[in-house]
Amino acid sequence: MDRATSLLRGRVIFVSGATSGIGRQTALKLVEAGAYVVASGRDSERSKALADELGASGECIKGDIAQQEDIDRMMKAVAARHGALNGLVINAGVAPQTSLDALDTETYDQLMDVNVKGATFTFARALPLLAKGASCVFVGSVAGRKGQPGDALYAGSKGFVRAFARNLGTSPDVLRRGIRVNVVSPGPTETPLTARATMDPAVREYVERLIPMHRWGNASEVADAILFLLSDASSFTTGAEITVDGGMAHA
Ligand SMILES: NC(=O)c1ccc[n+]([C@@H]2O[C@H](COP(=O)([O-])OP(=O)(O)OC[C@H]3O[C@@H](n4cnc5c(N)ncnc54)[C@H](OP(=O)(O)O)[C@@H]3O)[C@@H](O)[C@H]2O)c1
Incomplete structure (x- = not known):
């Protein structure tokens, strides 16, 4: 058996926000590494397309993590079909640009209900299902470290995710269950x-100038860091943050 396909063989891993971008790449790489993936997202067409791609190595459950009942329903389905989880990727997120001058409570709630409350309750409801030896990865952002125009509220939400994950990863309450928790930003x-x-050349170049490696990253590069943290290759790593940002957070 080659090493790549045996890295996560037999592991059942839940990925939130798997119908697009980083979550989708992660789901596909986990399957390549031998895992069974329970993917989730809201969009019906993208859910169906992903389920087709995952084939016998996964499934896609529809659910909105801003809705408590959807999280409960998804975790009940996981419990009924699989009994337990060996991995959890809390990736679903939204990033509306918000001017604080014009901020209204509806915009605030939409962002926090997904990035903060949704991430919190996805972890809390999945926790009883996480088997000894399981690994959980949150997806944060380097926006939680450094300011750019219009991203303060999003950065605040991801600051919560980073602090929450790092605290959980070193918490006796979690470690005594044999679970590791880390964050990829x-x-x-x-x-x-x-x-x-990325389609606006002026914005694209402005961002490239902020990154020491002078380019945007791709979803596959982020997925590789998530895969590492889910695997036994990171068995002594918990409460850690891996930045996948071309050096941006340190510039
Ligand atoms: N791209 C970046 O530059 C970047 C940088 C730093 C951090 N991040 C973080 O990385 C994560 C993934 O971002 P991405 O760039 O891959 O974005 P994306 O392509 O827009 O994908 C976001 C995913 O989250 C899901 N999602 C959004 N709201 C949801 C909800 N209420 N309930 C369930 N699923 C929901 C979407 O599902 P549906 O479309 O099916 O609703 C989709 O699968 C996010 O947490 C984001 O904040 C991204």
Whole structure:
């Protein structure tokens, strides 16, 4: 058996926000590494397309993580079909640009309900299902470290994710269950989320100038870091943050 396909053989891994971008690349790489993937997202067409791609190595469950009942329903389905999870990727997120001058509570709630409350309850409801030896990876952002125009609220939401994950990863409550928790923080990455920015040459170049490696990342590069943290290759790593950002957070 080659090493690549045996890395995650037999592991059942839930990935939120798997119908697009980083989550989708992660789901596909996990399958290549031998895992069974329970993918989730909201969009019906993209869910169906992904389920077809995953084939016998996975499934796609529709659910909105801003809705508590959807998280409960998804985790009940996982429990009924698989009994337990060996891995969890909390990736689903939204990133609307928000001017604080014009901020309204509806915009605030939409962002926080997904990035903060959704991430929190996905972890909390999955926790009873996580088997000894399981690994959980949150997807944060380097925006939680450094300011850019219009991204303060998003950065705040990802600051929560980073702190939450790092705390959980070193918490006796979690470690006594034999579970590791880490966070991957991407820098600017070409996905549907950033399509408007990457398609505008002025914005694209402005961002490239902020990155020591002078280019955008791709979803596959972020997925590789997630895969490492889900695998036994990172068995002594918990409470850590890996930035995948061409050096941006340190520039
Ligand atoms: N791209 C970047 O530059 C970048 C940088 C740093 C961090 N990140 C973070 O990386 C993660 C993935 O981003 P991406 O760039 O891959 O974005 P993307 O292509 O827009 O994908 C986002 C995914 O999240 C899902 N999602 C959004 N809201 C949801 C909800 N309420 N319930 C369930 N699923 C939901 C979407 O599912 P549906 O479309 O099916 O609803 C989609 O699968 C996010 O947390 C983002 O903040 C991205």
